[in-house]
Amino acid sequence: MKKNDHQNSKMVRKTKDIISIIFLSLVSLLALTFCIGLLLSNADLRRRIEAKTSELDAIENEGYYTTARAEQMVESAVAETQSETLESVRNTFKEELGSKGSLSAIRELFPDDLIVASNGEYRFYPIDENMDRHMFKAEDFRESSNGKLDYIGPDESVQPKFGIMVSRYNGEINFENVKSAGVDFVMVRAGLRGSSEDASLVEDDFFRQDINGALAAGLQVGVYFDSSAINTMEAEEEAEFVLSLIAPYEVTYPIAIMIEASDSPDSRTINLETDDYSKIIDAYCSKIQDAGYKPMVYGNILSYVEYIDLGIQQKYPVWFSFSGDRPYYPYSFDMWEYTRNGYIYGINGGANFIMCLTDYSNSEETDD
Structure with a gap:
């Protein structure tokens, strides 16, 4: 009777050891899987970053820009246009002054106003769009x-x-x-x-x-x-x-x-x-x-x-x-x-x- 009890006890211990080994193996396998997943995810993220970087480089090379860069370029373009427009107006005014005189030059530059010179100043009078107009040129x-x-x-x-x-x-x-x-x-x-x-x-x-x-x-x-x-x-x-x-x-x-x-x-x-x-x-x-x-x-x-x-x-x-x-x-x-x-x-x-x-x-x- 005692001999059988001893054998049974020995078998139970072996069974527990086997179960522990299996459980530890599963845990190790899960850990390994998780690590492999992290490595794969990290590699995929790196590939995506490289792809986006490459895409942005391609876009910039083709003439597309980031918002900040675009805003900077717009400000620069506005300043340049204003300068060019001012220079164009000056040149036009200079040409008009040379051929027609100051009053005629001003009238050419402001076709939507009637302009008269009186008491040493130029006076601007908006043309009334509700009045009948002649069509002569x-x-x-x-x-x-x-x-x-x-x-x-x-x-x-x-x-x-x-x-x-x-x-x-x-x-x-x-x-x-x-x-x-x-x-x-x-x-x-x-x-x-x-x-x-x-x-x-x-x-x-x-x-x-x-x-x-x-x-x-x-x-x-x-x-x-x-x-x-x-x-x-x-x-x-x-x-x-x-x-x-x-x-x-x-x-x-x-x-x-x-x-x-x-x-x-x-x-x-x-x-x-x-x-x-x-x-x-x-x-x-x-x-x-x-x-x-x-x-x-x-x-x-x-x-x-x-x-x-x-x-x-x-x-x-x-x-x-x-x-x-x-x-x-x-x-x-x-x-x-x-x-x-x-x-x-x-x-x-x-x-x-x-x-x-x-x-x-x-x-x-x-x-x-």
């Missing part, structure tokens, strides 16, 4: 040897009339010669109002001589009055004065009011605002229109941007003065005085040339 006009501009643009409906603007400053005029030189119409100064304390109405010294001569030569005639009214009552007085002067004559072209504000501190119009001018112009033009004539507003570019508001420019035909080979007035217009130094047979010295886009010789054009 510089290449639409060709200057003749005597200073006359001819329309050579593509619009066949544009058939401008050629006119001149006359006053006492032109002296004696041979209107027969003027007519033979191709002039279609004449705008005659009827008179003026004194711009200082003496605000009396004065007939132009040559008004009757000029209007009689022009009509006798078969030219169409319009008139203008050099206003310095400071209120609507004076504007109506000026209109009545003009109507009395033209009563004996056949006037088919417009009866214009001239608005050219003075910068002189002694001028009686020095304190007028845009609203004041609007009321003055409206009062004058209403009188002219009620009498059966076509009213018109004459002014230079400064007048049209500082004194004559857009509502008036839409209500009455525009006659503007600007010396040049293209109209530096962006909106629709009726007449353009483009030079004061033209040469015309029959007038001594410089003549004021006008282009008119409306044929007022047709009586229907003068109707309301």
